[in-house]
Amino acid sequence: MSDSLLWKPTPERIAGTQLTLFENRLRDSFPDIKPGYQGLHDWSVHYADDFWQALVDDLCIVGDWTGPVSAETPEVVGRRFFPEARLNFAENMLARGNPESLAIIEHREDGRRRQVTYETLRRQSQALAGFLKEQGVESGDRVAGFVPNGIEAVVGMLAASQLGAVWSSCSPDFGVNGVIDRFGQIKPKVLIAIDGYCYNGKTIDTRQRVQDIVSSLPTLKRLIRIHNADSCPWGGDVEGLDWEEAILHAPETHYKRMPFNDPLYILYSSGTTGVPKCIVHGIGGTLIQHLKELSLNTDVRPGDRMFYYTTCGWMMWNWLVSSLGLGATLILFDGSPFSPTPSILWDIAEKENIRIFGASAKYYAACEKEGLSPGKSHNLGTLDALLSTGSPLSHESFDYLYREVKSDVCVSSISGGTDVVSCFALGCPNLPVYRGELQCLGLAMDVAFADDDGNPMATGKGELICRNAFPAMPVGFWDDPGQNRFRDAYFSRFPGIWAHGDYGELCPHEATDELPEQVGAIIHGRSDATLNPGGVRIGTAEIYRQVEKVESVLEALAIGQKWQDDVRVVLFVRLREGVTLDDALIKIIRDTIRSNTTPRHVPARIIQVPDIPRTISGKIVELAVRNVVHGEPVKNQDALANPEALRHFDNLPELQ
Known part of the structure; x- marks a missing residue:
């Protein structure tokens, strides 16, 4: 554990964060909350229902909010939040953005740049929803995307969720069997797919793969074809409707409000030890957890330029896209992060005035190995936060980011996963950054590290556990009616306690005259590794x-x-x-x-x-x-x- 302080926010900066504004409003109703993030965290764990209700109210999440916050059950695994509430994910994604403001700016490595406003995004997604509805897509049906990280992926997700359907995506670098192993289990009614994509200076033709995928999905009613690569035009061999025609359909303007715990996304485990698990995430749990983390822990605000290097096959795509629900502008990139030049992502950060920049820990390590010094070669004046996940961010990478990228920035290493489509430990704009540490634990999540008997430890290395229920727990696994596989995956190690499969330790810091009390964490890797x-x-x-x-x-x-x-x-x-x-x-x-x-x-x-x-x-x-x-x-x-x-x-x- 390292006590090396790398950065701390100024009082002026703290005063203006979304977290501080939320805390101030919250204390009007709950004056006994102790000051500081740790005081808020302790209260949110002990009074989780009050916290989640306050968050819904404070963020003005659109929906029919009736009934209790949670349905009491003797087991953590069976608890459901807001069991009587109804809401629509797409409606919330489009509720805050100024119609004339940019919703998405898309870049890809071959130099193409496109952008859409919130109004255009709303019109395109409603038109596609109208087309999907005409194809018979209803609530609970699956719409699948074999798509790159671009505008069409976001439009497809919004259109599906507007109807109460379930969105699931694979990036186009998946092989045929990898896609069929996933989509074959969930039986989609509509597939959205591309003809090719560019990566590391090469154009990869995906038309044959799409044809093989379509022929292996007997439940498929319709293919929507996106023309994405000039050298790979769609021909008559793969029948489908072109994207441009689909988004000219008469719009569906009604947002179907669904039960809070109905499915929104299906994500997949890595599948390296067998057929991938299909992890079903609920509408409300995903929404409320993402908005909590993006607003309070990442300080995303309306109009912010938000970037994360990801593909549609990684849960960080789902997390990034939820920034729309706060009125931010998504910066999307498709391609190799080192093509056509090693500095391409930093070029985009400068050009688009990105405020929050995210990538994998491996990317930052590779930047250092490449000898990049973005802070010297680029104007990163708007950059306020650097996010990292995918694997633990090394102590040396912390040093690199502060030395070679920007000294006055909040470096937030975050950790969670596909299993919760969110985080257990993450960043905080109001807290200092210590070398090698994740800054804090997620609000209203009773996270700890346990010994082999499941006993939480104040210090020392152990298994990451969560001792209370939280809205972003999966609804379950697909086609697991008795939830036996779901329970076995997360609750068999320590009965009644979520065991995540990470190995790490807490990093407590006592308050001083200059620094607040803080409980961070270090992740040492996967438990099974x-x-x-x-x-x-x-x-x-x-x-x-x-x-x-x-x-x-x-x-x-x-x-x-x-x-x-x-x-x-x-x-x-x-x-x-x-x-x-x-x-x-x-x-x-x-x-x-x-x-x-x-x-x-x-x-x-x-x-x-x-x-x-x-x-x-x-x-x-x-x-x-x-x-x-x-x-x-x-x-x-x-x-x-x-x-x-x-x-x-x-x-x-x-x-x-």
Whole structure:
């Protein structure tokens, strides 16, 4: 745990945040709330129903708000929030934006830039909703998107949710089997798909994949075809209606208000250990949780330029899009984050006056390896917050962002996941930033880290748990009527307590004359990827943090290999072009790890590989590599962006 203070907001800055304004209004009704974020968090956990009702009122969330805040049940897993309320997600997404203000600015790597106002977004989504309704789409039906991160994806989601239908999307870099493994389970009635896309300077033709997907979805009534790549025009082989025609349909102007807990999104687990789980998220829970996190923890305001580098296959897309519900302007990008130049995302940040910029921890580490200094090469005067997720943001990446991007900015590492389509620990504009730490725990979420028996610990590493119900808990899994698979996934480890599968620790900071009381967190990696040499648990992020300091190493992956009735740590490294792993470099890596951690962290074997497998959303897959090393099957390689990389780990003589 590090007490290295990197940044703190000024009193003037704190006074103007959405969080401060909310706290001031809240204390008019609840004067006993202790000052500061930690006081608000403690109160929100103990009086969660009061908190959620106050949030609905304060944000003026549109709906029919009748009945209690939550339905009391003896189990956390069965509790439902606002069981009698009704609302519409699309109606709320379009309620705050000034009609003439920009809702979306879209960029892609080939230089195309498009934009739409809130009025245009409303007209297009209502027209598409009218077309979907004509095709027989009703509440509960599924509308699927095989789409890039662009305007059409947002319009498609809004049109589906306007009718009370369920939106689910895959990015076009998914293979055919990966898409069918997902959409085949949920049986969509309409598919929206593209003919091709550009990535890393190449145009990828998706027409054959779309044809194969359509032929594998017997419930499909209609294909809507988006022309996205000039060199891949739709032909007669793939029958469907063109997007331009669909959005000229007579509009559906009615927003169907649905029960709070009816489904809105279906997201998917990574699927690297089997067929992906279809995780169903509710309308109201998603909306209220996202608006809480975006408004109070991220300080998104009407008119803000909000960016996150993501695809439609990652939950950060859903999180980003909810910024519309606060009247912000979405900045979307489709393509490689390093094409046509390594600075492309920072170019966009400067050009579009982005205030809140988000990307994965791996992106920031790659920027440092590339030697980028955006703060020197770009005018980032409007930038107030840098967000990071996908994997733990290393201490060194914190240093890099403050040194090379901007010194006066709130760097917020956030952690949650597809399972909750939101966060357990995240940022706060009113709190200091400490090196390597997530600033705070989510409001009204009783998050802790537990020992092996489920007992919460004030200090020390353990399993991330949440001891109370919260609106963003999934409605359940698709086609799991008894909720047996859902309960087994999250509530079997510690009965009645959500076990998320992350391994980390709390970071308490006592109040001083200059700094507030604060409880942050450090995430050390996924629980199922922790290493156990000699029975001592080690988070993989603890090793990666040290390896990333070595200039020659681009990225690394660590596993625990069964060895002589114990486990030994094996580290795989991908090195810079032209660099070969030799005894001298192995010694540098081992010495770096040993001097900054413990001898147990030092790998027994270090092996160079040309590539490291990762999911389509960019996360490295330790479990898949561990299976290959142990001669066990990797059940669903279509979930990987580069499944061919797995062969580099098979039957390695160094591990025999």
